[in-house]
Amino acid sequence: MRPGIRSLLAGVIVLLAGLAVATAPSIDRVVGPFELGGRLGDTVDARLYSATVTRVELAGELDLGYGQDGFSYTPPSVASEQVFVVVDLRLESVVDKVLVQYSELVIGGVTYRVAPFLPGPSILNPPAGPGIPVEGTLVFEVPSSVVESDAAAHARLHIKSELTPQLESVPVFALDLGGLDVERVRVVEPATIPADIR
Amino acid sequence: MTRSWWRRSAVALLVIVVSIPSLAWLLGGIILTQRLGNEPGVIPVAAGETAQFGGYRWTLTASDTFEPRDSEGESRPLGTELVAAIISVEPIPGDADDDASCDAVLTAPGPERVRRTWQRVGSPGDYLYRMADDTRGYCVLDGTAYEYETVFLVPEGSYGESAIDVTVTGSRTIHRFQLEQ
Numbered sequence: 001m002r003p004g005i006r007s008l009l010a011g012v013i014v015l016l017a018g019l020a021v022a023t024a025p026s027i028d029r030v031v032g033p034f035e036l037g038g039r040l041g042d043t044v045d046a047r048l049y050s051a052t053v054t055r056v057e058l059a060g061e062l063d064l065g066y067g068q069d070g071f072s073y074t075p076p077s078v079a080s081e082q083v084f085v086v087v088d089l090r091l092e093s094v095v096d097k098v099l100v101q102y103s104e105l106v107i108g109g110v111t112y113r114v115a116p117f118l119p120g121p122s123i124l125n126p127p128a129g130p131g132i133p134v135e136g137t138l139v140f141e142v143p144s145s146v147v148e149s150d151a152a153a154h155a156r157l158h159i160k161s162e163l164t165p166q167l168e169s170v171p172v173f174a175l176d177l178g179g180l181d182v183e184r185v186r187v188v189e190p191a192t193i194p195a196d197i198r
Numbered sequence: 199m200t201r202s203w204w205r206r207s208a209v210a211l212l213v214i215v216v217s218i219p220s221l222a223w224l225l226g227g228i229i230l231t232q233r234l235g236n237e238p239g240v241i242p243v244a245a246g247e248t249a250q251f252g253g254y255r256w257t258l259t260a261s262d263t264f265e266p267r268d269s270e271g272e273s274r275p276l277g278t279e280l281v282a283a284i285i286s287v288e289p290i291p292g293d294a295d296d297d298a299s300c301d302a303v304l305t306a307p308g309p310e311r312v313r314r315t316w317q318r319v320g321s322p323g324d325y326l327y328r329m330a331d332d333t334r335g336y337c338v339l340d341g342t343a344y345e346y347e348t349v350f351l352v353p354e355g356s357y358g359e360s361a362i363d364v365t366v367t368g369s370r371t372i373h374r375f376q377l378e379q
Contacts, residue, residue: 095308096315129316130308131353132278195268197353198277 033165035158035172043090044159044171049098051159051171054135055088058147058177059186062086062139064119077185078117083147085112085140085177086186087157089123090194092133099125102160105140107177108151115139123191136191153178239371242361245378252300252366253293254339257286261377263357266325280319280327281350281357283377285364288343296341299367304350305374306360315363322349339366 038044043052061079085105091098101124105112114124121127123136138157146152157173243249248257261283268274281304289296308314322329329335333347352360362375 094314095312097317128351130314131356132275132351193275193278193351195274196276 031166033160033168033170036169038171038173040173040175042173044173046159046169046171048095048161048168049091049093049100049159051173052090053087053157053173053175054090056175056177056180057086057186058180058182059084059086059184060182061185063185063187064117065187065189066119080141082141082143083182084115084186085142085147085155086188087138087140087175088135089138089159090133090135091123091126091159093126093128093130095130097126097129098161100138100159100161101125102163103138104158104160105142105175106156106158107142107146107154108149110146112140112142115141119188119190121191126191128193132193133197134191134193137188139188147177147180147182150178152176238365240363241371241373243373243375245376249373249375250290251371251373252298252339252369253290253295255286255288255290256364256373256375257288258283258362258375258377259286259345260284261362264327266327266351269326271326277354278351279354279357280322280325281352281360281377282322282327283348283362283375284330284333285346285348285362285375286343287337287339287346289339289341294341295339298339300337300339300364301367302337302346302348302362302364304352304356304360305363306352306356313363316350316352319349319351325351337364 036044036046038051038053040053040056043050060083061077062084063077064075066076091100101114101116103114116124118124118137118139123134123138126134126136128134153176155175155177157175159171159173162168241249243256243258245258245261248255250256261281264280264282265273266275266278266280285302302318304316304318305313319325319327322335327349329347329349330345333345335347335349337346348362357377358379360377362377363372364375365372
């Protein structure tokens, strides 16, 4: 092979290698979750569970129902100076009971974690195994200014059972929180199995 | 390419042809070995047969399905059934640990060769299921003989293909008790 052609070939190989490196996906994209999109009312079937968002509301106070039958150490209600985003969800696992305590609400690039103070049994720890749906509520506490911003129209709800799922399907619901009225008090019920699952 | 090129490159080509598949096999073999090593061993136990493990004798003496009911006595949730089983647990003198416990779950064939798993119902009374007076609803191995009664809520029609997987805490072996048919 002539020296000129050899140099040209080496240059082309280096260029191609540089192009491959520049366009290669990041490791997060290679092993990251497979996001399955949905909207209010859609059922999204992930590998380990399916999820349906049935209702989304905003509230300034949550009635958790504690102490109705007598004394309780837990406060019967929780108020916020900000806003609670209350999401009603139907969840059905495929293989084993699934815990969705790592669910997140993302608005304008900021991630809000799910509130832990739900009345038990909560949908964070569903009272049923595979093949039996559970209906319950997720709550996120979000600044009022965020709910009133334009970004609220493009909120994304990630239903997750792991903090950083890898190579796993995750339902992601696009939610429009813009224009929703803020209820004064919203009653949050424990998670239940529907009366008829057929 | 000339004959002399092949002659000069023969050793290099041989190394490539041998080393690349060997490396792939080695890496795959390690992953496969690790995966198989993490798989717990499963020992099937037929209904009525006695298995010995963890210093105890275990026999599934009864199993059946029941209709779950709500507090009004109505069949609820529709489309589900309760699976209940009684396992006789008897210590083997000299072998029985008196400070151990076990875990029992109901399993059935699921997708991708993974078994579907149901945890026991913590309060069977919520579905108007009444436990027997002389059984225990929890598995504590304290050196005494007893009847372990366990209840699961499953989708209707699951009973026929299900089994109860019992694991003594700390053990990696699952004893899969077949239900009475």
